[in-house]
Amino acid sequence: MTLTFYKYQGTGNDFVMIDNRQNVFDKNNTKLVAFLCDRKFGVGADGLILLENHPTEDFKMVYYNADGNESSMCGNGGRCIVAFAEFLQLITDQTTFEATDGLHFAKIEDNIIHLQMKDVDTVKSFKNHQFLDTGSPHHVQFVADLAHFDVKNEGKKIRYGQPYNQAGTNVNFVEKVNEDTYTVRTYERGVEDETLSCGTGVTAVAIAMHNTGNSVATTINLNVQGGALKVSFVKDGNSYKKVMLIGPATQVFKGEIAC
Ligand SMILES: N[C@@H](CCC[C@H](N)C(=O)O)C(=O)O
Numbered sequence: 001m002t003l004t005f006y007k008y009q010g011t012g013n014d015f016v017m018i019d020n021r022q023n024v025f026d027k028n029n030t031k032l033v034a035f036l037c038d039r040k041f042g043v044g045a046d047g048l049i050l051l052e053n054h055p056t057e058d059f060k061m062v063y064y065n066a067d068g069n070e071s072s073m074c075g076n077g078g079r080c081i082v083a084f085a086e087f088l089q090l091i092t093d094q095t096t097f098e099a100t101d102g103l104h105f106a107k108i109e110d111n112i113i114h115l116q117m118k119d120v121d122t123v124k125s126f127k128n129h130q131f132l133d134t135g136s137p138h139h140v141q142f143v144a145d146l147a148h149f150d151v152k153n154e155g156k157k158i159r160y161g162q163p164y165n166q167a168g169t170n171v172n173f174v175e176k177v178n179e180d181t182y183t184v185r186t187y188e189r190g191v192e193d194e195t196l197s198c199g200t201g202v203t204a205v206a207i208a209m210h211n212t213g214n215s216v217a218t219t220i221n222l223n224v225q226g227g228a229l230k231v232s233f234v235k236d237g238n239s240y241k242k243v244m245l246i247g248p249a250t251q252v253f254k255g256e257i258a259c
Contacts, residue, residue, distance in 0.1 A: 061104075
């Protein structure tokens with residue numbers, strides 16, 4: 001069988017994107033997803049995303065990590081699928097779609113995707129880190145000299161260590177640039193490596209920085225390995241609402257692969 005796919009990237013977090021409105025894709029084939037994401041034997045990507053029909057909203061997003069398993073929300077993937085929906089002429093400049101963590105509103109302004117993320121009601125603070133769920137689970141921790149930090153090995157220890165164990169977490173290492181700007185490097189669960197950017201990760205960092213009093217700003221700039229993102233939010237009591245992940249999403253190429 002020959003499969004038509006598109007490749008997208010959002011600040012360097014890259015995805016195989018498939019239009020599955022005609023149910024062309026074998027959704028339970030973990031090995032096929034892992035093969036397509038394999039950088040040596042397949043297309044190569046951090047994850048694979050299916051765009052599917054939805055009974056009431058514009059479309060449905062189904063997200064798989066590079067290891068082949070369906071996973072929780074992907075923020076950069078969410079921005080990329082909005083760009084893909086516009087490319088397919090399913091939407092114009094705004095949309096509501098369903099992902100694993102619920103409905104997401106998004107708008108496109110000057111080619112930049114503004115994706116609303118789920119509300120965050122709980123930020124758990126520990127001595128050296130914070131833990132929160134922004135659609136996916138995130139450990140947030142300051143480190144010194146982030147540019148030379150061993151993200152892969154230190155991230156892996158935390159991801160598989162207590163209290164996360166096998167279910168795991170994504171791990172974000174952070175350095176402050178100024179009051180409203182941070183540099184972030186992320187070890188991603190399901191990729192089991194550092195990625196160039198993680199959308200739910202920078203969202204978690206922005207909220208954690210506000211929650212811990214490191215920033216009073218409600219729009220935070222995040223520098224990642226693959227570019228720059230912004231996260232804005234409104235603090236309402238103990239909750240973070242109207243959380244927006246803002247940044248570019250680009251189609252890289254279209255292809256066909258025998259599988
Ligand atoms: N790259 C993503 C996060 C994808 C999910 C994550 N790997 C997990 O399984 O928790 C993003 O941009 O948010």
